[in-house]
Amino acid sequence: MSDELDPVLLRHFAQAREPLADEAFTTQLAQRLGAARRWRRDGRGAQAVLGTIVLGFGAALRALHLQHARFMLLGAAAVTVWASFF
Amino acid sequence: MPGLGQVAEATVVALAMGGDVEAFTELVRRRQSALRNLLRRLSHDPALADDLTQVTFLKAWRALPRLRSVGAFGAWLRRLAVNSWLEHARSAPRTEPLEDGDQPAATGSPGIEIDLDRALARLGGDERLCVVLAYHEGMSHGEISESTGLPLGTVKSHVRRGGERLRTLLVAYESPQEQAHVG
Numbered sequence: 001m002s003d004e005l006d007p008v009l010l011r012h013f014a015q016a017r018e019p020l021a022d023e024a025f026t027t028q029l030a031q032r033l034g035a036a037r038r039w040r041r042d043g044r045g046a047q048a049v050l051g052t053i054v055l056g057f058g059a060a061l062r063a064l065h066l067q068h069a070r071f072m073l074l075g076a077a078a079v080t081v082w083a084s085f086f
Numbered sequence: 087m088p089g090l091g092q093v094a095e096a097t098v099v100a101l102a103m104g105g106d107v108e109a110f111t112e113l114v115r116r117r118q119s120a121l122r123n124l125l126r127r128l129s130h131d132p133a134l135a136d137d138l139t140q141v142t143f144l145k146a147w148r149a150l151p152r153l154r155s156v157g158a159f160g161a162w163l164r165r166l167a168v169n170s171w172l173e174h175a176r177s178a179p180r181t182e183p184l185e186d187g188d189q190p191a192a193t194g195s196p197g198i199e200i201d202l203d204r205a206l207a208r209l210g211g212d213e214r215l216c217v218v219l220a221y222h223e224g225m226s227h228g229e230i231s232e233s234t235g236l237p238l239g240t241v242k243s244h245v246r247r248g249g250e251r252l253r254t255l256l257v258a259y260e261s262p263q264e265q266a267h268v269g
Contacts, residue, residue, distance in 0.1 A: 003226050005221060005249070006221075009221050009253060009256075010221055012252075012259060013221040015198045016202045022119065025140075026114050029143055029144075030111060032140060033110075036148075
Protein backbone atom coordinates (compact mmCIF):
# COMPACT_ATOMS: atom_id res chain seq x y z
CA MET A 1 0.00 0.00 0.00
CA SER A 2 1.43 3.41 -0.92
CA ASP A 3 1.24 6.61 1.10
CA GLU A 4 -1.19 8.03 -1.48
CA LEU A 5 -3.86 10.20 0.12
CA ASP A 6 -7.41 11.03 -0.90
CA PRO A 7 -7.29 14.37 -2.77
CA VAL A 8 -10.81 15.36 -1.66
CA LEU A 9 -9.88 14.93 1.99
CA LEU A 10 -6.64 16.81 1.42
CA ARG A 11 -8.76 19.70 0.12
CA HIS A 12 -11.05 19.58 3.17
CA PHE A 13 -8.07 19.68 5.52
CA ALA A 14 -6.50 22.56 3.59
CA GLN A 15 -9.77 24.54 3.73
CA ALA A 16 -10.11 23.94 7.46
CA ARG A 17 -6.63 25.33 8.15
CA GLU A 18 -7.21 28.93 9.25
CA PRO A 19 -4.60 31.55 10.16
CA LEU A 20 -4.99 32.22 13.88
CA ALA A 21 -4.19 35.62 15.41
CA ASP A 22 -1.08 35.51 17.54
CA GLU A 23 -1.31 38.55 19.85
CA ALA A 24 -3.37 37.23 22.77
CA PHE A 25 -1.76 33.80 22.50
CA THR A 26 1.79 35.19 22.46
CA THR A 27 1.09 37.57 25.36
CA GLN A 28 -0.29 34.78 27.50
CA LEU A 29 2.62 32.52 26.64
CA ALA A 30 5.13 35.30 27.45
CA GLN A 31 3.58 35.55 30.94
CA ARG A 32 3.88 31.80 31.49
CA LEU A 33 7.43 31.85 30.15
CA GLY A 34 8.34 34.73 32.49
CA ALA A 35 6.92 32.81 35.46
CA ALA A 36 8.87 29.69 34.45
CA ARG A 37 12.10 31.69 34.14
CA ARG A 38 11.57 33.35 37.55
CA TRP A 39 10.90 29.96 39.11
CA ARG A 40 14.07 28.57 37.58
CA ARG A 41 16.13 31.56 38.73
CA ASP A 42 14.70 31.34 42.27
CA GLY A 43 15.36 27.61 42.23
CA ARG A 44 18.98 28.23 41.31
CA GLY A 45 19.28 30.77 44.14
CA ALA A 46 17.81 28.32 46.65
CA GLN A 47 20.18 25.64 45.36
CA ALA A 48 23.19 27.92 45.93
CA VAL A 49 22.10 28.72 49.50
CA LEU A 50 21.49 25.04 50.23
CA GLY A 51 24.87 24.13 48.79
CA THR A 52 26.59 26.71 51.02
CA ILE A 53 24.78 25.41 54.09
CA VAL A 54 25.84 21.85 53.33
CA LEU A 55 29.44 22.96 52.77
CA GLY A 56 29.36 24.87 56.05
CA PHE A 57 28.11 21.88 58.00
CA GLY A 58 30.66 19.66 56.25
CA ALA A 59 33.46 21.98 57.34
CA ALA A 60 32.04 22.02 60.87
CA LEU A 61 31.93 18.24 61.07
CA ARG A 62 35.51 18.00 59.84
CA ALA A 63 36.55 20.57 62.44
CA LEU A 64 35.02 18.46 65.21
CA HIS A 65 37.51 15.70 64.37
CA LEU A 66 40.49 18.05 64.75
CA GLN A 67 42.05 18.92 68.08
CA HIS A 68 42.08 22.59 69.08
CA ALA A 69 40.02 23.50 66.06
CA ARG A 70 36.97 25.01 67.68
CA PHE A 71 37.62 28.25 65.83
CA MET A 72 37.05 26.34 62.59
CA LEU A 73 33.70 25.15 63.87
CA LEU A 74 32.76 28.68 64.82
CA GLY A 75 33.93 29.97 61.45
CA ALA A 76 31.91 27.35 59.55
CA ALA A 77 28.82 28.09 61.63
CA ALA A 78 29.23 31.81 60.96
CA VAL A 79 29.54 31.19 57.21
CA THR A 80 26.43 28.99 57.33
CA VAL A 81 24.38 31.60 59.17
CA TRP A 82 25.64 34.38 56.89
CA ALA A 83 24.80 32.38 53.70
CA SER A 84 21.35 31.55 55.00
CA PHE A 85 20.35 35.13 55.66
CA PHE A 86 22.24 37.11 53.03
CA MET B 87 18.57 46.11 16.57
CA PRO B 88 15.93 45.68 13.84
CA GLY B 89 13.02 43.31 14.48
CA LEU B 90 13.44 39.62 13.83
CA GLY B 91 10.39 39.40 11.55
CA GLN B 92 12.45 39.31 8.35
CA VAL B 93 15.30 37.16 9.66
CA ALA B 94 15.71 33.59 8.36
CA GLU B 95 14.28 31.00 10.71
CA ALA B 96 17.59 29.15 11.09
CA THR B 97 19.14 32.32 12.53
CA VAL B 98 16.21 32.94 14.85
CA VAL B 99 16.37 29.33 16.08
CA ALA B 100 20.11 29.66 16.71
CA LEU B 101 19.53 32.83 18.74
CA ALA B 102 16.72 31.18 20.74
CA MET B 103 18.96 28.17 21.43
CA GLY B 104 21.36 30.59 23.08
CA GLY B 105 18.61 31.78 25.44
CA ASP B 106 17.38 34.85 23.51
CA VAL B 107 13.79 35.34 24.67
CA GLU B 108 12.97 37.79 21.90
CA ALA B 109 14.06 35.25 19.28
CA PHE B 110 11.96 32.55 20.93
CA THR B 111 8.94 34.88 20.95
CA GLU B 112 9.45 35.40 17.22
CA LEU B 113 9.43 31.60 16.73
CA VAL B 114 6.19 31.45 18.69
CA ARG B 115 4.66 34.09 16.40
CA ARG B 116 5.70 32.16 13.32
CA ARG B 117 4.65 28.69 14.47
CA GLN B 118 1.69 29.19 16.81
CA SER B 119 -1.01 29.11 14.14
CA ALA B 120 0.19 25.83 12.61
CA LEU B 121 0.50 24.12 16.00
CA ARG B 122 -2.86 25.39 17.22
CA ASN B 123 -4.53 24.18 14.04
CA LEU B 124 -2.90 20.76 14.41
CA LEU B 125 -4.01 20.45 18.04
CA ARG B 126 -7.52 21.68 17.18
CA ARG B 127 -7.86 18.89 14.66
CA LEU B 128 -6.66 16.38 17.26
CA SER B 129 -8.66 17.62 20.23
CA HIS B 130 -11.71 19.25 18.55
CA ASP B 131 -11.56 21.72 21.47
CA PRO B 132 -10.05 25.16 20.71
CA ALA B 133 -9.38 26.05 24.38
CA LEU B 134 -7.67 22.74 25.08
CA ALA B 135 -5.72 23.03 21.83
CA ASP B 136 -4.43 26.49 22.82
CA ASP B 137 -3.44 25.25 26.27
CA LEU B 138 -1.58 22.26 24.83
CA THR B 139 0.14 24.56 22.33
CA GLN B 140 1.36 26.72 25.22
CA VAL B 141 2.59 23.64 27.06
CA THR B 142 4.41 22.59 23.89
CA PHE B 143 6.17 25.95 23.57
CA LEU B 144 7.16 25.91 27.25
CA LYS B 145 8.68 22.46 26.76
CA ALA B 146 10.41 23.72 23.63
CA TRP B 147 11.93 26.67 25.52
CA ARG B 148 13.37 24.34 28.15
CA ALA B 149 14.64 21.74 25.67
CA LEU B 150 15.83 24.10 22.91
CA PRO B 151 19.49 24.18 24.00
CA ARG B 152 19.57 20.42 23.36
CA LEU B 153 18.20 20.66 19.80
CA ARG B 154 20.69 18.89 17.50
CA SER B 155 20.29 21.03 14.41
CA VAL B 156 18.55 24.32 13.68
CA GLY B 157 17.12 22.81 10.48
CA ALA B 158 15.27 20.18 12.50
CA PHE B 159 13.35 22.77 14.53
CA GLY B 160 10.00 22.48 12.71
CA ALA B 161 9.77 18.68 12.85
CA TRP B 162 11.06 18.68 16.43
CA LEU B 163 8.42 21.19 17.52
CA ARG B 164 5.67 19.18 15.82
CA ARG B 165 6.85 16.06 17.63
CA LEU B 166 6.69 17.93 20.94
CA ALA B 167 3.11 18.96 20.09
CA VAL B 168 2.11 15.39 19.24
CA ASN B 169 3.72 14.19 22.49
CA SER B 170 1.81 16.85 24.45
CA TRP B 171 -1.40 15.59 22.86
CA LEU B 172 -0.55 11.94 23.58
CA GLU B 173 0.29 12.74 27.21
CA HIS B 174 -3.00 14.56 27.57
CA ALA B 175 -4.96 11.78 25.85
CA ARG B 176 -3.41 9.14 28.12
CA SER B 177 -4.03 11.07 31.32
CA ALA B 178 -7.53 12.35 30.49
CA PRO B 179 -10.56 10.11 31.05
CA ARG B 180 -11.15 8.04 27.93
CA THR B 181 -13.80 9.62 25.72
CA GLU B 182 -15.79 7.53 23.29
CA PRO B 183 -16.18 8.71 19.71
CA LEU B 184 -19.36 10.71 19.13
CA GLU B 185 -22.54 8.78 18.42
CA ASP B 186 -23.97 8.50 14.94
CA GLY B 187 -26.79 10.87 15.89
CA ASP B 188 -24.33 13.75 16.19
CA GLN B 189 -23.67 14.05 12.48
CA PRO B 190 -21.59 16.87 11.02
CA ALA B 191 -23.91 19.50 9.57
CA ALA B 192 -22.30 19.20 6.14
CA THR B 193 -24.41 21.90 4.55
CA GLY B 194 -21.78 23.18 2.17
CA SER B 195 -21.47 26.28 4.37
CA PRO B 196 -18.09 27.83 5.19
CA GLY B 197 -18.02 25.84 8.46
CA ILE B 198 -15.82 23.09 7.08
CA GLU B 199 -13.35 23.34 9.99
CA ILE B 200 -16.19 22.81 12.50
CA ASP B 201 -17.65 19.89 10.60
CA LEU B 202 -14.24 18.38 9.95
CA ASP B 203 -13.50 18.52 13.68
CA ARG B 204 -16.88 16.93 14.44
CA ALA B 205 -16.24 14.20 11.91
CA LEU B 206 -12.74 13.62 13.31
CA ALA B 207 -14.27 13.32 16.80
CA ARG B 208 -16.16 10.27 15.56
CA LEU B 209 -12.93 8.41 14.87
CA GLY B 210 -11.08 6.46 17.54
CA GLY B 211 -8.09 8.16 19.20
CA ASP B 212 -5.27 6.44 17.29
CA GLU B 213 -7.21 6.52 14.04
CA ARG B 214 -7.80 10.27 14.38
CA LEU B 215 -4.13 10.86 15.23
CA CYS B 216 -2.95 8.97 12.14
CA VAL B 217 -5.46 10.66 9.82
CA VAL B 218 -4.60 14.16 11.11
CA LEU B 219 -0.85 13.61 10.86
CA ALA B 220 -1.22 12.26 7.32
CA TYR B 221 -3.75 14.75 5.93
CA HIS B 222 -3.14 17.86 8.01
CA GLU B 223 0.60 17.60 8.50
CA GLY B 224 1.50 15.74 5.32
CA MET B 225 3.58 13.18 7.20
CA SER B 226 4.41 9.86 5.56
CA HIS B 227 3.19 6.62 7.10
CA GLY B 228 6.76 5.89 8.20
CA GLU B 229 7.10 9.27 9.91
CA ILE B 230 3.76 8.76 11.69
CA SER B 231 4.84 5.33 12.85
CA GLU B 232 8.09 6.77 14.19
CA SER B 233 6.37 9.71 15.89
CA THR B 234 3.56 7.78 17.53
CA GLY B 235 5.21 4.42 18.19
CA LEU B 236 2.40 2.63 16.33
CA PRO B 237 3.37 -0.24 13.98
CA LEU B 238 3.58 0.77 10.32
CA GLY B 239 0.79 -1.61 9.29
CA THR B 240 -1.51 -0.17 11.93
CA VAL B 241 -0.76 3.36 10.75
CA LYS B 242 -1.57 2.44 7.14
CA SER B 243 -4.80 0.77 8.19
CA HIS B 244 -5.85 3.74 10.37
CA VAL B 245 -5.14 6.26 7.62
CA ARG B 246 -7.06 4.25 5.02
CA ARG B 247 -10.09 3.33 7.14
CA GLY B 248 -10.24 6.68 8.92
CA GLY B 249 -10.02 8.46 5.57
CA GLU B 250 -12.86 6.41 4.14
CA ARG B 251 -14.99 7.19 7.16
CA LEU B 252 -14.27 10.90 6.96
CA ARG B 253 -15.18 10.95 3.26
CA THR B 254 -18.53 9.41 4.10
CA LEU B 255 -19.17 11.85 6.95
CA LEU B 256 -18.26 14.89 4.87
CA VAL B 257 -19.95 13.78 1.68
CA ALA B 258 -22.25 16.82 1.57
CA TYR B 259 -19.21 19.04 0.99
CA GLU B 260 -18.42 17.23 -2.24
CA SER B 261 -19.52 17.77 -5.80
CA PRO B 262 -21.84 15.13 -7.34
CA GLN B 263 -18.88 13.75 -9.32
CA GLU B 264 -16.81 13.39 -6.16
CA GLN B 265 -19.76 11.83 -4.29
CA ALA B 266 -20.01 9.15 -6.97
CA HIS B 267 -16.54 7.94 -5.89
CA VAL B 268 -17.40 7.61 -2.19
CA GLY B 269 -17.79 4.10 -0.83
